[in-house]
Amino acid sequence: MKYNNLKLRQLLAAEYVLGLLRGRARRRFERLLRADAGLRTEVTYWEVRFSEFAAQISPVAPPPAVWLNLQHRVQAGNNKVVPLRRPTTAQEAPAPQAAPLWRIIAGLAAALIVVAVIVSGQRGARQTPPAVATAPASPPTPTAAATAYVALLKLPEATMQWTLSLTPERGAISVAASGEYAQLGEHSLELWVITATGPVSVGLLPVSGVGHLKLPAELATGETVMLAVTLEPVGGAPNGKPTGPVLTSGTAIKVG
């Protein structure tokens, strides 16, 4: 093919941008592209114009787990605040443990939908999941329909799990723990709310029974609240920043 023909160059650039050039034709075009600034201008021309197709597609909000996982990976690579299970020396390399964590989060998201459905189905009768319904010391006020979020956090490779009910207006989180975490040893399990500016400590999770934590109202706004659990020294992270690995994470979903 003659690459000096203007129309042909325009055409090939358009086909390249559309993704129609494949195999040898594509590689040859890319070789030419590196050496030919005029051809690069043709490619940019079509990229910019065709992007109008893309801009016309209705936006779809991605599931919160995508951002949570990204944030986790960014922090892991950036300042090692939340180390991955295997320490890595490469600064720019993609985090090798990402796929398993991703699956955990995806699985968790599915589990959360189940919890949300169950809880919303029971809203007429109770405001909190059955596991913690008997827990609040203060008598329930049936008229106050406070905004509530629920979450189920499970530790992978362990039976330990928590059902959480968040009522930001009352500044409260109720937690019901069940199962076991044999690897706990001399550590505490710390719960974090993930905000746009980073993780904020909520407190230490009980490993059995029911507990209550304080929840600053400003931490829980919007449709979901992102949570994470880290393994910390006994008593929690000393400086209010996570120091141990993220054991699990998940999203609390608004149910009322």
Added chain:
Amino acid sequence: MSSAPASADHLATLLAATGRGDEQAFSQLYQHSSAHLFGLLLRILNRRDWAEEALQDYFLRIWQKAETYAPEKGAALAWLLTVARYRALDLLRVKRPEVSLLDEAEAPAMTFADPAENPEARAIEQDGLGRLSDCMNGLQSEQKRSVLLAYYGGYTHQELAQRLKAPLGTVKSWVRRGLLSLRECLDR
């Protein structure tokens, strides 16, 4: 491009700050662009799990500076969408054997959304472009379908021939004639 809209300016600023390792800017960039990118990835990949994977990998690449923006590459959102689409096509090339091509019924709509309802699309139009829809409507229907299926579905010439039930040579000439008319119209 002299008077880029505020939102585009904002995204360009966020991209620049993200390039300097600013986590806050990265978070805002995600907040302001992820829904557009996810919508596009869903449309091209047609599978939610792949779209989620692609979105996450894409933002990680941006964070790791594997993708870098410069103003001469066009408006920030246009660039973000363009590169996201390339990454989705890369993914399709790897995974295509598993993909059944879109059924005719599921094929992308051949009409265009009202730009008035889509401020970002309008922002790109304000860039002095925005003639694409008009010019597309000037194409013959088979030319138009070929171009749209290639754009939204990542179809190859062979796949287009299969989908449109036409000989390969015919499909190639639909595409070429369509693109040449499109160019003529856009430059008018």
